Amino acid sequence: MKKILFLFFLASISIFSQEKFTVSGTVYDNSSNETLIGVSIYFPELNAGTTTNEYGFYSITIPSGTHKIQISYLGFSTINETLTLKEKITKNFKLVEESESLAEIVIEADIEKINVKSPQMSVNKLTAATIKKIPVVLGEADIIKSLILLPGVTSAGEGASGFNVRGGAADQNLILLDEAIVFNSSHLFGFFSVFNPDVIKDVKLYKGGIPARFGGRLSSVLDIYQKEGNSKEFNVTGGIGLVSSRLLIEGPIEKEKSSFVVAGRGSYAHLFLPLFDNDNKAYFYDLNSKINYRFNDKNNVFLSTYFGKDIFGISDNFVNEYGNTVVNLRWNHLFSDKIFSNLSLIYSDYFYGLILDFVGFEWDSGITNFNLKYDFKHYLNEKFKLSYGINNIYIKFNPGEIIPNREDSGIQPEKLIDKYANEFAAYLEAEHKVSDNVTLQYGARFSHFTRLGQDEINLYANNQAVIYNEQFKKYESAQAIGTESFKRSETLATFQNFEPRVSLAYTLDENTSVKASYNRMAQYLHLLSNTASPTPLDVWAPSGRFIAPQLLDQYAVGYFKSIKNGDYSLETEVFYKDIQNRIDYINGANLIANNEIETIILNGQARAYGLEVLFKKNEGKFTGFLAYTLSRSEQQTLGRTAIEPGINNGEWYSSPFDKTHDISINGSYELSKKWSFNANFLFQTGQPTNYPVGQYEIQGLNVPIFDDNRRNADRLPAYHRLDISATLTPEKNKNRKWKGEWVFGIYNLYGRQNAASINFRQNRETLRNEAVQTSIFGLVPSVTYNFEF
Secondary structure (H helix, E strand, C coil), X not given: CXXXXXXXXXXXXXXXXXXXXXXXXXXXXXXXXXECCCXXXXXXXXXXXXXXXXXXXXXXXXXXXXXXXEEECCCECCEEEEEEECCCEECCEEECECCCCCCCXXXXXXXXXXXXXXXXXXXXXXXXXXXXXXXXXXXXXXXXXXHCCCCCEECCCCCCCCCEECCCCHHHEEEEECCEECCCCEEHHHCEECCCCCCEEEEEEECCCCCCCCCCCCCEEEEXXXXXXXXXXXXXXXXXXXXXXXXXXXXXXXXXXXXXXXXEEEECHHHHHHHHCCCCEEEEEEEEEEEEEXXXXXXXXXXXXXXXXXXXXXXXXXXXXXXXXXXXXXXXEECCCCEEEEEEEEEEEEEEEEEECCCCEEXXXXXXXXXXXXXXXXXXXXXXXXXXXXXXXXXXXXXXEEEECCCCCXXXXXXCCCEEEEEEEEEEEEEEECCCCEEEEEEEEEEEEEEECCCCEXXXXXXXXXXXXXXXXXXXXXXXXXXXXXXCCCEEEEEEEEEEEEEEEEEEECCEEEEEEEEEEEECEEEECCCCCCCCCCEEEECCXXXXXXXXXXXXXXXXXXXXXXXXXXXXXXXXXXXXXXXXXXXXXXXXXXXXXXXXXXXXXXXXXXXXXXXXXXCCCEEEEEEEEEEXXXXXXXXXXXXXXXXXXXXXXXXXXXXXXEEEEEEEEECXXXXXXXXXXXXXXXXXXXXXCEEEEECCEEXXXXXXXXXXXXXXXXXXXXXXXXXXXXXXXXXXXXEEEEXXXXXXXXXXXXXXXXXXXXXXXXXXXXXXXXXXXXXXEEEEEEEEC
């Protein structure tokens, strides 16, 4: 017995005194030398593992000895090796694609194989593999439209820009392209997104449990990374469609060390309008580029840019131009095999312009920011990782400027007052494997917002920019009693918030887990819009004396299960969101060219709650998913005093983004290597709106009456449609460098006339009021040819 105890004692000493070493490196795509994001590095015998970060880097500390290692990534062949560890080593891997098909994008809801042990929840992922198969209007592959298929994500309507997440507004989504903020995600007022699918490398949508490194918005983070370029050989891909085409060129600058990628896209339907004696125009173009240089294993530099522009004109009398510009210079540095850093200098600009020749003036507005951020990832050991960093954004707001463009126009130049702000944040977050069953991700973000001085700011009696008229029982804009001017270096208002975040995963078995998360978020910027869908004319405004920052508390609990070794997967989540200081507008608010925007705004609150279900079939010739969301999204604005009724008599009312039921079904069938088919069906509860409650007659005209105290009490008809597509991949692709495919699609197969809006007017013949429905699309066929060489 003593001998057994002695041997057990020696074994214990051996286990606890066993040396540990760090294995680190980068994982690449073998064909292009592109780094790969989210690759799984797993040691099955140790039940330990990690994933590559946004730049393909990984680091893990494990006991010395001989271990089996498995490197796996969706769409690539898995590497299985045996690793002998006697000291710390750098180990890079190159993964080989399982097929030689065209690069595409696929919806992944963390996706084909659910990582049940990760504390991260409420995340959907898109990576290079199959989104081009999803039928979309006009045949143009679209990342934003693909997001709409996911649970908890809806659009404001057909042809509408932006998207809504878990009942939130479109301005509550933080959209990042290579870490740079994109303020407008749509081309042609929502028909296309600004993201060229050919150049996109990785996309993640965070709906909840948002990591502490992100901040500034309440509802979601859409994190998009562009390709780095092929550093082995030159490559050209593109596509030709009915209304738009695209082209991407990539290749090495210095082989295996430096590369570039340039991608352009444009629409040309307007070129055919003169054939029909139509001098109107509506088109867009954008250009993405990226250069990277790998100095050595510890230092990489990236320069990425995006420029996009939309032009819409009715003859030459009305021309509308708007677009985004983004420039980002980044430096990756490895301080050690355990500390990875990224320093970014970012410029981002959104501009909006109008030329109104028929009245003789031009209009210009926009928002610009300069961003400095420094992020660190510290891999302490196999059970504990730290992320920390700082972020500072300087923002200039141009609400608008009127510029006469004719001497005889009679228009006087006018400049709305520019606004300035600075937003600073610091964060610290840990990912902690507490035991084999429990993994935590916890941390906090500290944000500090400063509203800087401006040329002129209005003063109001009792500091009230909105007053309540007791006689007429309505809110009215207050009249300014004076103005005050400030230097840019002075401070008008400051806000600071502590934003804790925590997520937990408890593994019930190898295939099942439950997760829970809580996060607090602060949003200091506000998009001033009284429409359900953002328009280019909407204006961004900073928090200040009259606009308080929006604050969110979100709670979520989920159940996750991988079925039949990942052939099927099930994700269910329930969530609750509580929002303070949500902007609301008084009745009759006018937002356009308003230099006193504070006189139409009241601060209210909002809430959203719901259930999300995502069931997927991941393997086999037939794959697909069913997504269902049951939710409510509501707003409330109470009176500020006992005599004020508030908005809607102080009662909760449906927000413009409330969709009770949201169902998406997607299916893909691979008939052969030559033919594949795809279909999706969408159903959404109709968008909240207001219908007249009566009418009155004046001078022979019937005028509809709307009840100001019944906000969003009615709904548009339910939205639904069915889309199909077929992809033809010629067999001769195998034997030549030029590879191509044809994609045939039909959007809205049964021609449903979905209501974008319903307006009420008087019929000129019958002189009776009538409801007129506006629909954007009926049945829309499309053909696209994609190529690569």
